[in-house]
């Protein structure tokens with residue numbers, strides 16, 4: 001089979017849509033009179049509601065929200081079963097399709113099994129050491145320029161600023177498009193697509209976010225389609241050019257449409273997650289200045305050794321920052337839950353879950369289970385020292401997922417985050433504003449409720 005084969009045959013044609021009656025044997029919710037109110041209540045306080053359901057029903061329970069019945073599975077064992085997917089029970093495409101397929105069809109997360117394996121292998125060339133070293137050069141330059149351009153004011157909103165900066169960085173390192181009017185147009189089209197993917201109105205009616213998203217997709221598809229022939233056979237240092245020139249197992253290049261779909265998806269998968277994780281790390285570094293000082297000392301030591309540059313080799317030396325980042329991802333994971341659909345029935349913790357069930361795992365809650373994470377609300381990066389990590393379940397910490405669909409951009413994300421803090425903290429201090437509320441909206445991707453007002457103080 002090559003990358004062009006369609007591999008949906010594994011999905012049973014008669015996959016049932018389980019009703020309340022099919023799931024009645026599980027602990028959990030009873031039918032609501034107005035189901036949409038459940039979703040609204042959940043979205044008002046996703047973490048509180050998740051804790052509540054876990055306290056009321058345990059680690060496996062039936063739930064009714066987001067338009068139907070599903071099963072939540074909590075804890076490292078559930079994460080392992082679903083993510084490792086040893087018995088090929090769970091479909092990622094059927095889990096994510098309802099959210100993503102309108103605007104980001106045929107992305108990696110919307111593929112399963114053989115088709116997924118072939119495309120993932122083809123895309124992974126873009127994340128090998130050599131191209132990664134080039135991206136680091138782009139990131140270092142772009143981040144230094146971006147931070148220097150931030151307002152030197154007593155208070156500015158960090159979240160919109162980092163969101164804009166990660167978009168500009170993506171134009172350069174993902175697409176090889178220099179900063180300027182073209183990058184701006186691409187950014188706008190892309191933002192419209194992302195906003196539409198979580199819009200309530202799912203039809204592209206006039207004046208809706210979905211309409212703008214569909215237009216944005218048209219623009220992006222046209223841009224990629226026009227650029228592909230120019231990139232073929234080129235040794236470009238951006239992800240797009242790498243993917244234009246990759247091949248599958250049989251040496252066959254990806255089709256233009258596959259390249260377009262993968263690029264749209266990659267940009268979406270990278271953007272809000274990176275923005276969210278940098279924001280939460282800033283939030284905790286602002287709350288715990290002693291950790292800022294430790295990270296700064298580490299950066300200054302690297303600068304002294306390398307003559308001021310963040311080299312690719314030095315990334316591995318940013319161990320303190322890495323622990324701070326991991327602890328921030330534990331408490332505020334950018335992908336708080338992951339959906340799948342069961343292709344066959346299975347048993348978990350003595351409960352039979354029927355074929356067709358919409359199954360969700362919940363890193364946001366698993367990352368706060370007191371039996372896995374003692375004193376879970378405490379911010380403590382030392383949880384991630386090698387000694388303290390010993391004996392912890394492999395699937396206790398899953399901000400990047402796990403198994404076959406584990407985040408393909410994980411190393412890129414670490415690299416970008418390290419480059420960002422290297423440039424921000426060497427000569428500056430993050431000081432949170434007195435007005436900062438310190439709260440995040442946790443769904444669908446966590447973001448600070450008030451934009452994270454702060455000041456960047458030169459030391």
Ligand code: HEM
Pocket residue numbers: 092108109110120265266269270271273274277333334335338339398399400401402404405406407408409410412413
């Ligand atoms: C802190 C930043 C990030 C976080 C927390 C994150 C998290 C995740 C998670 C949880 C998944 C798996 C979802 C599932 O199994 O249902 C995933 C998949 C993916 N991510 Fe990331 N991500 C981040 C950054 C990035 C970046 C920077 C890129 C690209 C450069 C990227 C590209 C992807 C791709 C392509 C997939 C699909 C992999 C597959 O299905 O095989 N992500 N990410």
